[in-house]
Amino acid sequence: MMLPSSTPTPLSEPPAGLLDAEALDRLRALDPQGQSGLLLRVLATYAASLRRLLEQLEVARANADLQGQRHVAHTLKSSSASVGALKLSALCADIERRMRDEPTLPVQSQFDAVTIEAEHLLQQLRG
Amino acid sequence: MSTGPTTFSDDDSHGQPRVLLVDDDEVNLMLTAIALRDRGFDIVEVTGGESALAALAEVAPDMVILDALMPGMDGFQTCQALRAVPGYAQVPVLMLTGLDDDASISRAYRAGATDFFVKSTQWSLLAGRLRYMLRASRTRMELERSKFKLARAQDLARMGSFDWRRGERGGTLWFSPEALRVFGKAPDERPSLRSLLRMVGAVQRRGLLRMLGEVVTHNAVLATDVSLTLEDGRPRVVHVEAEAEFDHGHGVGYTGVFQDVTDRRVAEDRIRHLANFDALTGLPNRRQLIWRTERALDHARRLGHNAALLLIDLDRFKNVNDTLGHAAGDELLMEVARRLRGCVRHSDQVMEGALEAAGTRSHRALEAVGRLGGDEFVALLPEVADDADAERVANRVLCAMREPIFVAGQECFVTASVGIALFPRDGSSLADLMRNSDVAMYSAKTAGRNASAVYGPQLAGQGREKIELESHLHKAIERNELVLHYQPKVDVRAAKMVGAEALMRWQRGGVLVPPGDFIPLAEETGLIVPLSEWAVREAARQTRIWQQSFGFADSIAVNLPSRLFERSDLVENIHQAVSAYGVPHKAILLEITENNLMKDLHNVSLSLHRLNEIGVEISIDDFGTGYSSLAYLTTLPISELKIDRSFVRDLGITPQSSAVVSAIIALARSLGLRVIAEGVENLRQMDVLHRLGCGVMQGFLFAKALPPDDLDAWLQQTVLPRKAPWIGAASEEPLARVLGRA
Numbered sequence: 001m002m003l004p005s006s007t008p009t010p011l012s013e014p015p016a017g018l019l020d021a022e023a024l025d026r027l028r029a030l031d032p033q034g035q036s037g038l039l040l041r042v043l044a045t046y047a048a049s050l051r052r053l054l055e056q057l058e059v060a061r062a063n064a065d066l067q068g069q070r071h072v073a074h075t076l077k078s079s080s081a082s083v084g085a086l087k088l089s090a091l092c093a094d095i096e097r098r099m100r101d102e103p104t105l106p107v108q109s110q111f112d113a114v115t116i117e118a119e120h121l122l123q124q125l126r127g
Numbered sequence: 128m129s130t131g132p133t134t135f136s137d138d139d140s141h142g143q144p145r146v147l148l149v150d151d152d153e154v155n156l157m158l159t160a161i162a163l164r165d166r167g168f169d170i171v172e173v174t175g176g177e178s179a180l181a182a183l184a185e186v187a188p189d190m191v192i193l194d195a196l197m198p199g200m201d202g203f204q205t206c207q208a209l210r211a212v213p214g215y216a217q218v219p220v221l222m223l224t225g226l227d228d229d230a231s232i233s234r235a236y237r238a239g240a241t242d243f244f245v246k247s248t249q250w251s252l253l254a255g256r257l258r259y260m261l262r263a264s265r266t267r268m269e270l271e272r273s274k275f276k277l278a279r280a281q282d283l284a285r286m287g288s289f290d291w292r293r294g295e296r297g298g299t300l301w302f303s304p305e306a307l308r309v310f311g312k313a314p315d316e317r318p319s320l321r322s323l324l325r326m327v328g329a330v331q332r333r334g335l336l337r338m339l340g341e342v343v344t345h346n347a348v349l350a351t352d353v354s355l356t357l358e359d360g361r362p363r364v365v366h367v368e369a370e371a372e373f374d375h376g377h378g379v380g381y382t383g384v385f386q387d388v389t390d391r392r393v394a395e396d397r398i399r400h401l402a403n404f405d406a407l408t409g410l411p412n413r414r415q416l417i418w419r420t421e422r423a424l425d426h427a428r429r430l431g432h433n434a435a436l437l438l439i440d441l442d443r444f445k446n447v448n449d450t451l452g453h454a455a456g457d458e459l460l461m462e463v464a465r466r467l468r469g470c471v472r473h474s475d476q477v478m479e480g481a482l483e484a485a486g487t488r489s490h491r492a493l494e495a496v497g498r499l500g501g502d503e504f505v506a507l508l509p510e511v512a513d514d515a516d517a518e519r520v521a522n523r524v525l526c527a528m529r530e531p532i533f534v535a536g537q538e539c540f541v542t543a544s545v546g547i548a549l550f551p552r553d554g555s556s557l558a559d560l561m562r563n564s565d566v567a568m569y570s571a572k573t574a575g576r577n578a579s580a581v582y583g584p585q586l587a588g589q590g591r592e593k594i595e596l597e598s599h600l601h602k603a604i605e606r607n608e609l610v611l612h613y614q615p616k617v618d619v620r621a622a623k624m625v626g627a628e629a630l631m632r633w634q635r636g637g638v639l640v641p642p643g644d645f646i647p648l649a650e651e652t653g654l655i656v657p658l659s660e661w662a663v664r665e666a667a668r669q670t671r672i673w674q675q676s677f678g679f680a681d682s683i684a685v686n687l688p689s690r691l692f693e694r695s696d697l698v699e700n701i702h703q704a705v706s707a708y709g710v711p712h713k714a715i716l717l718e719i720t721e722n723n724l725m726k727d728l729h730n731v732s733l734s735l736h737r738l739n740e741i742g743v744e745i746s747i748d749d750f751g752t753g754y755s756s757l758a759y760l761t762t763l764p765i766s767e768l769k770i771d772r773s774f775v776r777d778l779g780i781t782p783q784s785s786a787v788v789s790a791i792i793a794l795a796r797s798l799g800l801r802v803i804a805e806g807v808e809n810l811r812q813m814d815v816l817h818r819l820g821c822g823v824m825q826g827f828l829f830a831k832a833l834p835p836d837d838l839d840a841w842l843q844q845t846v847l848p849r850k851a852p853w854i855g856a857a858s859e860e861p862l863a864r865v866l867g868r869a
Binding site: 023026027030031038041042045046048049071074075078079081082083096 | 152
């Protein structure tokens with residue numbers, strides 16, 4: 001499926017302190033004059049993607065689908081880093097590494113932390 | 128990142144590169160797309176492997192970026208599938224992997240990715256990587272194209288590449304398909320060096336192997352032409368050119384090209400042949416002969432031996448051309464050339480390089496017979512011991528001509544005259560040797576042809592004189608330089624003149640040229656025909672004058688060459704000559720030598736009969752020297768036999784000569800022919816002849832050949848007053864003496 005190059009979702013400037021400032025600067029650099037409202041579009045896309053991934057995670061955990069769980073961690077790790085959600089990205093990176101290096105150890109408590117942090121982010125982004 | 132956006136301004140000709148970006152992470156997809164667009168890329172975003180493959184045809188991307196880990200078809204599977212799509216085997220694919228994901232990196236390469244890139248937000252690095260990949264891809268495509276072009280060009284030029292690596296058993300050879308074609312091999316064949324060498328002839332192969340060994344030992348450049356025969360029997364010339372390949376300073380092999388240069392070589396050979404060989408006979412031409420001779424002389428000079436030049440000129444070749452036509456003449460020359468070739472160790476091809484290669488005996492290869500032009504040939508003998516050596520070859524040439532040559536449906540007999548000049552004795556340069564062999568050749572001609580002569584200083588100048596003589600002789604008639612002198616025929620018993628023999632003289636610039644100096648030349652050049660016709664007219668005119676001045680009623684004998692008897696207009700010419708001056712036909716007596724008569728008996732006899740019919744009498748000159756059957760005497764209309772002077776000379780000295788003379792007289796008498804003796808110089812000879820029954824004579828005893836006015840005076844002052852010593856000697860009872868002896 002080909003996506004249109006933008007996903008417009010009206011959103012105000014992200015709340016200060018929630019996302020890494022450096023990462024946000026990098027995003028702003030992509031649209032220096034802010035003409036195309038890039039930052040807000042990215043955050044909207046991130047929020048939509050985050051909601052969908054949380055749903056996928058819930059299903060995967062209910063089905064004990066390790067592959068599905070791992071994929072969510074992998075994707076969230078990089079997209080969270082991109083928008084400056086560094087805490088969430090770090091949590092996911094830790095899970096991904098654990099699942100690869102020590103596949104027999106459970107990572108459910110870590111996923112709980114991911115879910116809490118993700119919900120928190122969603123709340124902030126919506127506000 | 129402070130690096131500003133970079134566009135493709137330096138690669139404008141290629142336009143905006145179109146990139147198919149595949150990532151299931153929408154945030155990353157979006158950011159990457161925005162960042163790359165900002166840097167001059169045309170980005171098409173898709174979120175999965177399946178949709179990427181489906182979009183290929185529509186998007187036609189210049190390159191593809193694949194996220195390695197995706198749900199459904201992941202990046203690796205997508206890459207593998209993409210490579211299988213026609214046209215995408217070489218398209219650059221960049222795999223995006225995690226930072227510490229080594230396994231993915233190697234999987235990416237295995238799946239056919241061009242390169243990998245660790246996911247990051249450093250867009251400039253990504254853009255730089257993409258640009259590098261595109262450039263590399265273009266370079267690679269250009270290389271592929273130029274390789275293809277090279278292959279095609281090589282194919283057209285019948286050229287192909289090869290590589291050779293040193294190793295056991297001749298090393299390893301690799302051929303491009305074009306190179307295989309040069310050797311007539313299929314693209315899937317792997318011929319060994321040995322099998323290729325087998326295509327070269329054994330002799331050349333030894334030289335080639337020696338040379339290859341030498342070249343390889345020194346890692347020298349290899350460039351040579353090799354003549355070989357393909358397995359299907361086609362002869363080919365292959366040019367090999369290669370340079371040594373080095374690894375850490377050691378020659379490890381060679382890389383180079385084979386090229387089929389047969390056509391070029393054939394053309395070159397053809398040009399060389401045209402320039403150096405006579406088109407008619409295929410023998411070396413003048414130019415080639417000069418080249419060979421100069422080299423042979425160089426060699427002879429260096430090693431201090433003799434060389435010989437033989438100038439071979441066909442005798443009376445002009446007759447063949449005149450009577451049988453030029454086509455027959457050419458045919459004859461070709462056969463002569465073939466025979467001459469067999470007389471020497473003729474080598475057709477002498478290559479400039481081959482001479483040195485053949486070592487000290489190489490000059491032998493220069494030996495050849497060539498054609499200078501017309502009916503002139505030259506044999507070059509690069510080394511002879513002496514005259515005798517050269518003369519042996521000359522004799523072989525004369526022998527080779529002995530068999531008749533069949534041209535234009537008839538047998539021709541050709542003889543040659545050969546002049547020999549020896550280096551260094553008879554000349555130290557090509558020009559000297561040519562001139563002196565020419566002089567020697569002319570002396571052989573003058574001496575009667577069909578012979579060879581070695582040059583000697585005494586001959587010098589004769590050749591040139593002869594050419595001068597010939598050009599003047601042409602004009603002698605119109606300039607009235609020719610005169611007839613007359614030697615009386617005398618009846619010794621009656622002491623009176625009974626006729627005269629006309630002998631031609633050439634008054635050239637106050638000098639009287641003797642007949643021996645120009646008659647052979649006239650015969651050789653064909654001038655003898657107009658000369659003889661003039662002589663007949665002049666004799667008729669003289670007869671008329673003498674008729675009037677002293678009542679001359681006998682005949683004047685004119686010598687005719689046999690070729691004149693072959694002319695159909697002879698009878699008509701004689702008729703006109705005598706009619707013009709109002710004298711009878713019998714006033715002209717024609718003399719033909721026995722040799723000439725016998726040579727052309729068949730052609731001559733018809734003319735003789737017709738001449739006889741109109742009253743012109745025929746005398747056989749030099750009778751007794753023809754070694755021939757005398758049967759012709761009974762069938763031909765002959766009136767007179769002239770005893771050859773050689774028998775007369777010895778009369779009274781050797782008994783054999785009088786035996787011959789008396790036999791001739793008896794023969795003549797029994798056939799009812801007149802008989803006359805010539806060359807009578809003294810009374811002893813006259814006496815014997817008279818006693819044997821021959822009463823008519825001519826010779827110095829009576830008178831030498833005299834100008835017409837002198838002859839008149841001789842008659843008036845010597846014969847009529849009966850004052851000469853011979854008068855009376857014979858008139859004293861000759862019959863009684865003869866009877867008394869009997």
